[in-house]
Amino acid sequence: MSTLFTLRSDLIFLGVDEGGKEETLRFLANQLHEKGIVKETYANAIIEREKNYATGIPLEKIGVAIPHTDAIHVNEPAIAVAILEKPETFTVMGSPDDQVSVQAIFMLAIKQPSEQLTMLSSLMGFFQQSDVIEKFMKMDSTEEMRALLEKELQAP
Amino acid sequence: MAKKRILVACGTAIATSTVVAMKVKEMLEKRGVDVFVDQCKASEAPSKASSFDLIITTTPVSGVGDTPVIRTISFLSGVGMEKDMELILEKLGLK
Numbered sequence: 001m002s003t004l005f006t007l008r009s010d011l012i013f014l015g016v017d018e019g020g021k022e023e024t025l026r027f028l029a030n031q032l033h034e035k036g037i038v039k040e041t042y043a044n045a046i047i048e049r050e051k052n053y054a055t056g057i058p059l060e061k062i063g064v065a066i067p068h069t070d071a072i073h074v075n076e077p078a079i080a081v082a083i084l085e086k087p088e089t090f091t092v093m094g095s096p097d098d099q100v101s102v103q104a105i106f107m108l109a110i111k112q113p114s115e116q117l118t119m120l121s122s123l124m125g126f127f128q129q130s131d132v133i134e135k136f137m138k139m140d141s142t143e144e145m146r147a148l149l150e151k152e153l154q155a156p
Numbered sequence: 157m158a159k160k161r162i163l164v165a166c167g168t169a170i171a172t173s174t175v176v177a178m179k180v181k182e183m184l185e186k187r188g189v190d191v192f193v194d195q196c197k198a199s200e201a202p203s204k205a206s207s208f209d210l211i212i213t214t215t216p217v218s219g220v221g222d223t224p225v226i227r228t229i230s231f232l233s234g235v236g237m238e239k240d241m242e243l244i245l246e247k248l249g250l251k
Contacts, residue, residue: 053167128234
């Protein structure tokens with residue numbers, strides 16, 4: 001079964017400690033760029049967009065962020081994941097005055113929103129299952145994490 | 157009764173409004189409410205607002221006149237989703 005997003009274990013990073021939010025975003029964006037998934041312009045576009053339209057989301061137990069930007073910066077759809085060594089403070093999506101402590105970043109490279117809708121929607125479904133997220137956060141194998149993500153993000 | 161019209165807005169109309177639009181439509185249909193849902197960038201909301209009964213947004217919007225606005229990310233996080241659904245029904249005059 002093909003997914004509409006590239007999920008690769010080499011795009012999942014554990015214990016990420018880049019020394020700041022912007023550095024972490026740039027690190028993930030650079031990883032996507034190195035693999036040819038996004039264009040060189042993607043990193044700056046992600047950082048700019050996060051300033052204007054923050055993507056922090058407080059879930060039931062943890063905080064996540066889903067940075068993304070316009071399709072023109074993207075070559076192919078993918079998700080890069082960073083589990084942070086220590087939480088970074090993100091602004092809550094839609095609430096410029098509220099902050100959330102983020103433990104995991106899911107950076108989205110979106111090419112065709114309409115086609116990737118099911119995957120995006122399943123990602124939100126994944127976020128809503130506290131027990132699955134908890135299990136995911138405790139994993140220490142990127143391959144296991146990729147497999148869990150793939151299972152959760154497949155269209156039902 | 158005319159079909160209610162909901163506009164879903166987010167920063168770039170790429171990801172979150174798409175997900176929210178689908179989720180809201182699905183949840184309302186489950187309750188037997190047939191709605192027209194469109195999505196746009198937050199910056200486009202003022203020019204589109206007048207032809208909609210309700211705006212749901214994941215980012216602050218302004219200049220949308222009398223059209224009621226619900227700002228929420230519950231349809232993304234799952235936290236507070238049922239409460240927001242009640243609010244949507246109320247704003248649409250359906251309860």
